[in-house]
Amino acid sequence: MAALIGAQNVNIRKKRVYRPNFVYKTLTDKELRAKYRFGKEGLQILTDQLEERLRTSTGKGCAMDPAEQVCIALRYYATGAFFDVVGDTMGRDKATVCRVVKHVTEGLVEMKDRFIRWPTRIDTRRNIMAGFADVAGIPNVIEWPGSAHDSFVFRSSSLQDFLEENIYTLEDGVLLADSG
Structure with missing residues (x-):
């Protein structure tokens, strides 16, 4: 009798459901830029650069793909x-x-020095200033592509030390930043 009662109370496990693989490659470049602020090429470059760091072995066979991780972070940053x-x-x-x-x-912070640099050559600075003047109409502004206008990034970079040690005139360019 006890065996019959015990058999009726057997826990039935819920079937495990696996999420489908995240494939950003099915989206158009326009859709990717709207959602993540990067196109396919940019997402691929970021994923390639971060893949080794983000690839984890959970031992469960369901680790999250590095491309999905990059997209999740970009979605958070973008929105x-x-x-x-x-x-x-x-x-x-x-x-x-x-x-x-x-x-x-x-x-991204670990690899910042590979991508964010202060332009040291005069001809490079002049090209950047001319390009910024063409785009925004503000003369003598040096802005390096991909850099962020954040005081924390500025204070933690070697750029602050470089600018303090090397006194420049307005003709050499102006670092434009927001109120941060």
Whole structure:
């Protein structure tokens, strides 16, 4: 009798559901730029640069693809939305989005010196100033592509020391930044 009662109370496990692989390559360049502020080529470059850092072995066979991690972080950066909103959009939990954004951000910070540099050659600075004047109509502004106008980035970079040690005139260019 006890065996019959025990057999009726057997826990039936819920079938495990795996998420389909995230494939950003199915989106058009226009859709990617609208969602992530990067096109296919830019996403691929970021993913390639961060892949080794982001690839994890969970031992469970369901580790998140580095391309999806990059897209989650870019979606967060692009929208400024809360983690749970980005998670709802991307089909992931808020805690997962938080972890992914942290890892991608740390990876980007680690590789910043490879991409963000102060132009040291005079002809390069003059070309940048001319280009910025053409685009924005503001003369003598030096802005390096991909750089961020954030005081924390400026203070933690070697650029601040370089500018303090090397006194320049207005003709050499002006570093334009926001109020941050």
